[in-house]
Amino acid sequence: MTLLELSGVTASYGPVQVLEGVELSVPEGGSVGILGANGAGKTTTLRAISGTVRTGGRIRFEGRDIRGFRPDRVAALGIAHVPEGRGTLGQLSVRENLMVGAYLRKDRRSIPADIEYCLDLFPQLQDRVASRAASLSGGEQQMLAVARAFMAKPKLLLLDEASLGLAPSTSKTVYEAIRRLRLDSGIAMLVVEQNANLAFSLVDTATVLETGRNVLTGSSDELRGMDEIRRAYLGG
Amino acid sequence: MGTFIQLVVDGLATGSIYAALALAIVLVNQATGLINFAQGGLAVLSSYIAFAFLQLQLPLIVAILIAVVLSFFIGALVERFLLRRFERGDPDTAVVVTIGLLTLVTGIAAMIWTYNNRAFPSLFPLTSVEILGAVVSVRSLATTVTIVVIMVVLQLLFLRTKLGLALRAVADNPASAAFSGLPVGRLLMVGWGLAATLGAVAGVLVAPQLTLTPGMLDTALVYALASVILGGLSSPVGCVVAASAIGVLENLVAVYVPLIGHDLKIAVPFALIFVILILRPQGLFGRKVVVRV
Numbered sequence: 001m002t003l004l005e006l007s008g009v010t011a012s013y014g015p016v017q018v019l020e021g022v023e024l025s026v027p028e029g030g031s032v033g034i035l036g037a038n039g040a041g042k043t044t045t046l047r048a049i050s051g052t053v054r055t056g057g058r059i060r061f062e063g064r065d066i067r068g069f070r071p072d073r074v075a076a077l078g079i080a081h082v083p084e085g086r087g088t089l090g091q092l093s094v095r096e097n098l099m100v101g102a103y104l105r106k107d108r109r110s111i112p113a114d115i116e117y118c119l120d121l122f123p124q125l126q127d128r129v130a131s132r133a134a135s136l137s138g139g140e141q142q143m144l145a146v147a148r149a150f151m152a153k154p155k156l157l158l159l160d161e162a163s164l165g166l167a168p169s170t171s172k173t174v175y176e177a178i179r180r181l182r183l184d185s186g187i188a189m190l191v192v193e194q195n196a197n198l199a200f201s202l203v204d205t206a207t208v209l210e211t212g213r214n215v216l217t218g219s220s221d222e223l224r225g226m227d228e229i230r231r232a233y234l235g236g
Numbered sequence: 237m238g239t240f241i242q243l244v245v246d247g248l249a250t251g252s253i254y255a256a257l258a259l260a261i262v263l264v265n266q267a268t269g270l271i272n273f274a275q276g277g278l279a280v281l282s283s284y285i286a287f288a289f290l291q292l293q294l295p296l297i298v299a300i301l302i303a304v305v306l307s308f309f310i311g312a313l314v315e316r317f318l319l320r321r322f323e324r325g326d327p328d329t330a331v332v333v334t335i336g337l338l339t340l341v342t343g344i345a346a347m348i349w350t351y352n353n354r355a356f357p358s359l360f361p362l363t364s365v366e367i368l369g370a371v372v373s374v375r376s377l378a379t380t381v382t383i384v385v386i387m388v389v390l391q392l393l394f395l396r397t398k399l400g401l402a403l404r405a406v407a408d409n410p411a412s413a414a415f416s417g418l419p420v421g422r423l424l425m426v427g428w429g430l431a432a433t434l435g436a437v438a439g440v441l442v443a444p445q446l447t448l449t450p451g452m453l454d455t456a457l458v459y460a461l462a463s464v465i466l467g468g469l470s471s472p473v474g475c476v477v478a479a480s481a482i483g484v485l486e487n488l489v490a491v492y493v494p495l496i497g498h499d500l501k502i503a504v505p506f507a508l509i510f511v512i513l514i515l516r517p518q519g520l521f522g523r524k525v526v527v528r529v
Contacts (some may be wrong), residue, residue: 050415075417089417091470092401100405103398104417122355152416 251483267427
């Protein structure tokens, strides 16, 4: 079953058109990567889905056209966006950030258990639950951003450059935790990542964007083998 | 000794006026990240609304309740139709808009009700009691108690409720809060509405003492801002403590330091702020804003 389907999606910031007709499909429980060079439209594709950029074309989620929905409505449908940079609320504590993540949930009783799960997934956050998010290191903030998105119990996670600005070992830790999260929860994921090896560690299929269009789509294994793809889009 | 206690008690009573307004400012700041200079003006408007219903021969408590409820909607509408346009831009612009709003609201009040002082009846009896040799009016005492109750309720709202958490999340980062499904626009309206409600309570509490004029709270607003800075923008308890301290201090200094006297006493809280902010930039009770990049 297809969970999310984009067809002919365009998007623009003022007069500048960034997406020129993106096609994309995420199956239920699947994990799809968006690869490409800087400025290819990867982040904008995620923004188009979460309703934070003006968008044309068709974006269907569970069979329903959600294009033009406000970000909080998109979130309420079960799409959690972990934006580029630090998706945390700086002046709130780690625990409060996680509580905000669970804002829309009706099953309030199971929230404490999910917070425990997050702290188990990211043990680095355990000693910092009462600290304000802004005082965390870059890696810890990224972990918190992912954990906060998970707290919403979404059907689909939009993950934007979770490795940005992190030391290689920290990126690896973050991605290993996200992989475990996927195995444990079965949440579908749409992953934007500059670092090809990290991306392929998490996704089943991927599409390569170039100046706002798909130029290549295939399984991780197919794409991983293509030397020219690696050189052109993935930085070796 | 009797004079000293009397001065302290009077100071606490004036301090509670500053505190009421300061609490409303803290509420808006916690809920929207802005400093609302129009808070005093909106509170005066609320008092006039109560006054208008009084003139329709409604009982005082009913007039006040109507004004308090209407104030919620006025605050929410001001956010929705005025501030909303500026919230996405530079926060400084939005703050200047609130200053403009203060001027506008004061002008509207003057246009409808003129600049003449109007007597506003007190909710509380005008009797006094004697405490430790000082004469304390029941009105001041009741005002102070009301303010302390509001302070506790606000502190609980922010730190213990889901609504409080959501308001703080939106104030911290509206775009990020929306990704967790928080209805940002509605929460901003609620924050402004609650602050206007609180301002209305402050207005009707102090109107009997100050008598109702369009500029009734202008001086109080200055002291309230001083309290907020001194006590910390994020702390209801802090701003009430600071407001009381300022009220007491200005009274004591006016009498015991002849050089300053009644003319210069308005400078006292600011001298105090100057010293305290050098030592503690986040205010007495505020939390330091840390940003790591």
